[in-house]
Amino acid sequence: MGAALSDHPFSVLVVEDMDAVRAALVAELRQAGVADVLEAPEGARALHLFKTRRPDLVLLDIKLPGKDGYWVAQQMREAEPGDWTPIIFLSGLDSDLDVWRGIEVGGDDYLVKPVKPIVLMAKLRAMRRLLDMRRRLVSVSAELHQANQRLNEMVEIDALTGLVNRRGFDRILHNEILAARRDGTPLTLMLCDLDHFKRYNDASGHVQGDACLKEVGRVLREVCVRPRDVASRYGGEEFALILPHTPRSGAMTFARALGQLLKVRALAHADSPLGSTLTLSGGITTCVPDDSTNAESMIMRADQALYAAKAQGRNRFFSFEMQMDTVEQLHG
Template sequence: MSRNPEFKKKPPFILIVDEDASRRGLLVRAMQNEEYGVFEASNGEEGLKRARECKPDLVLLDADLPILDGFECCGQIQSMMGETAPAILMMIVGNDNAAIDRAFEAGATDFLSKPIHWTVLRQRVGRILASRWAIAQLQRQIQREHLLTEQLERANQQLQRLALIDRLTQIANRRYFDQHLSQQWNQLAREESSLSLIMCDIDWFKSYNDTYGHQAGDECLQTIANLLSDSVKRAGDLVARYGGEEFAIVLSHTDTKGALQLAESIRETLKERAIPHKNSPINDVVTLSLGVASMIPTPKSSANKLIAEADDALYQAKESGRDMTCLAQSTAT
C-alpha cells in the first residue's frame, strides 16, 4: 500500500510492544524500512510508560504479554490518553475468535495474526495510518471552518452594530432610534407605564459651523453626544442622533417630572462646559433647546404621536427664544 506523501513532512511514530526480542527486532526493522519513527518496549508496563512519553500514532501490541497482557495494556492506553490515544494493532496467535473479540472490546483498531505475514503487516499499518491522517485532516478542516464561521458571525454582528450607530458621534442613529422607540412603546403599552421623549437641538449650529469650521462643528456634535450619553444610564433608555444637530433621548418608565429634570440638567451642564459660540444671537457659549413629551403608550396608538408631541415642544422652545426646555402642551395639561 503506498504511503501518504504527507508522512514525509512528519513521519508517523510507531510503538512496538513485544516480549519476544527476536520478533520485536524484525518488527522494528520492518517499520524503519517504511521510514516510520519507531519506539519499542518489552512488556505491558513499559509499553504504557513509552506510550505516555512518545505519544505514538500507532501501537503494534502483542496480546501475549506477561503480567500486564496486551488486552489490559490496550484498555489502559485508551483510558490514559483519551481522545489522543493512538491506533492499536493487536498481534494475536492464529485466528482466535475469542481473542479477536477481546481485542476489539479493549479498544483495538485492528488485529494481526501471528505468525506475521509481512506484506499484510505493511498494508494494515499503512491503511490505519492513512486513515488516521485523513481523519486528522478532516478535524483540522472542521476546526478551520468553525473558526471561520465564528469570525463571520462576529463580522456580521459588527456590521449590524455599525448599521445602527452614527459614525461621527458613535451613538445610536435614526434607524436604531426608530427600532428602539417602537420596542419600548410596545413593551410599556403592555405594562401601562410611562414613556418619555426628549428632543434636543443645538442652537444656531449653522452659525457655529460658519464661524469655527466643520471640523470644530463635528467636535461639538461629539462633545454633546458624549454629554447626553453620560446623562443616561438605564438599560431601557437610549440616546440617538436624530439628524444633523438634533438628538433624541428615549426614557423608559419615566414620567413628565423625571424627563423635565433630566432635560434641564443636560441644558445647564452643557452651558457649564462653556463651548465658545461668539456669534450666537442668544449667548456666547453653545446652548441647547429641548422639547419634552411623556405619555403612557396604548396598543391602539403608535410612537409617532410621542415623536410629534416632543417635536412640537422643541419647536416651541426655539420659537420662544431658544436655550430652554419646553413641555408638550398635551403633557402639560
C-alpha cells in the same frame, strides 16, 4: 498508524450486546490510538453515555436487546440539536442491514461484522477528518457571526460624535416601545436641537462646528447614566434621547440636568441671540405604550413639543403631554 489518530483526544462509544465482539472492537480501537473508549451493551446505557460523555464517534450494533440500533440512533440525533456526532452502524450480515433506514434515522456509515482492523482504521480516519472539518467550520462560523455583530454596531454609530446614528436610533426606539408595552412601563423620547447652530457654523466654520457637535455628544453621554439610556445623533444638529423607565417627572428632571450641564460647560457661541454660550431646545414625549403607539407617533409628538419650545423663545424644554394637560386645563 496510531499516531495519526491521537493528535487530539478522541472518544468512541461502542454499542454492542455480545461481550466478545465488543471486547474485540475495544481492543482494535485502543490499538488504533483511541484513548477514550466507552462501552454499552444496550440502548438505554448507550443513550446515557451519549448524553453525559458526548463521544466523538459512535459504533452502533443494529441488533440490540429491546430497542434496536435504528431507534437508538434516532434518539441520539434528537439529543444533539445543532451538533453532529458520526454514527457508524454495525451489522452481522448484509441482509440485516437496511441502508436507507440507517440514513433516515441519522446514520453516517456502516461496517459488516466481523470488522477487519484495516477497514475500521480507514473509517476512523475518515470520520476524524470530517469531524475536524466540521469543527473548523463551526469556529469560522462563530468568528463570522462576531464580525457581523461588530459590523452592525459600527453601521449604527455616528462617525463624528460616537453616538448612535439614525439607523441605530430607529431600531432601538422600536425595541424599547415593544419592551415598555410588554412591561407596562413609561418610555420617554426627547428630541433636542442646538439653538441657532447655522449661525455658529457661519461664524466659526464647519471644522469648529464639528468640534462643537463632538463636545455636545460627550455631554449627552455623561447625562445618560443608566445602562439602557441611549443618546443618538438624529440629524445635523439634532439629537435624540431614548429613556426607558422614565415617567414625566423623571423626564423633566433629566431635561433640567442636561440644560444645567450644558450651562456649566459654557461652550462659546459668539453669534447666538440668546447669549454668549451654546444652548439647546428640547421636545419631550412620555407614555406607557399601548397597541396604537409606534416610533412615528412618538417622534411626531416629541417634534411638536420641540417646535413649541422654539416658538416660546428657545433654550427650554417642552413636554408634549404637559402642554396637552395645560391646554385641557385652559379649556376645562
